[in-house]
Amino acid sequence: MSQQDDKKEPQIRLDQDDLDVFRRRPSGSPPPSGNLDSDQPSPSGGSSKVAIISLILVLISLGFSGWLYSINQQQQQALTQTQQRLDELQQQISATDEEFGQSAYAIRDELKQVKDKTDTLWTEMDKLWASAWRRNQSEIKELNSKLMQSLAKLEKADDGMQASLSQLDKGQKQVQQQLNQLASLKTSVNDNGILLAALQDRVGAQQNTLKQLQSRFEQMQQAGSNQAQEITELRQQLAEASAQNARLRQRITDMQKAQQPVTVGENS
Known part of the structure; x- marks a missing residue:
């Protein structure tokens, strides 16, 4: 993102002659004396204006570069924090997956234990049922016989009750006729x-x-x-x-x- 901003912002470039003059003669220093005065003419007022403008442009460029650098540093810090947050989330997800895996294994073990206990209980119940059935076979037969006799008596009583109800119905009809x-x-x-x-x-x-x-x-x-x-x-x-x-x-x-x-x- 900082590279795209650098591409979009206009870049200020100085001429090579201005840079040489700025490097060899700082702003405010007197012109060199000696043989140079005899060889070269004294600078005019236009050269000093160019130097001042160049200095201002250099300062602006330095300030803009510093601003871009600070923005880049902020973006780098935000990117670093985001990366750290992502790493923390990934660690939490990994820990959660491990906990889920451990819980699944524990539940599977508990289910297996419950199934084993259930199978054992069913086996014991089958054994107890078979033993009780063998021991109580005679009593079961006797109870079945008594039950069949009771059912036969109940059927007879039901038949007698049906006949009594039929007679009672007839008697009620006769009484109703007599009443009429x-x-x-x-x-x-x-x-x-x-x-x-x-x-x-x-x-x-x-x-x-x-x-x-x-x-x-x-x-x-x-x-x-x-x-x-x-x-x-x-x-x-x-x-x-x-x-x-x-x-x-x-x-x-x-x-x-x-x-x-x-x-x-x-x-x-």
Whole structure:
């Protein structure tokens, strides 16, 4: 990066004559005396200006070179620090890899030990199972026999329970039918009771009518024979009322007889 900056920055170059003059005669020193004064003419004011400009340019070049050098040193230090950091990171990564490798080996060893212990335990369990099976073979057979007998009894009990449930279901259906019949009988009894009450009221009314007709008939008999035709009509009405009353009584008797067994059935 510093080399690229050097290439980009403009370089200041002095002429060879200016460098020779600057080296042989420092700034501010008097001109040489002796034979040179007789051989060469004295310098003019233009040569001193060139020397001053050359000196300024040299100083600028030296300052710029020093600045570039300091930048180069800073970059070198940063590069060195970066390299050190990279070396530290590489060492840490190497140490981490070693730790991972050691952990992997340790885990692998632990897994192998666990597997060996598991295999040993399974072997011991197989041995114990075989030994216990040989020792308890007779007990196992006896338990199997008892178990089969218990299963057979359980199946029989299950069959009996199924039959009982079937009978219970049938009984429930019969009871439901009887309840339905009883409900219909109650409805019929209630209807018959209502009808019976109506018939009894009607019989009472007929009896009242019959009494009125008899009373009127007696009155007509007392009135004389001129009312014979009316008496005949009244007799006919009386006979019809008596017949209707008899029919109503018979119907009431029949309904009471039909209602009596139903009432007994409800009490039972």
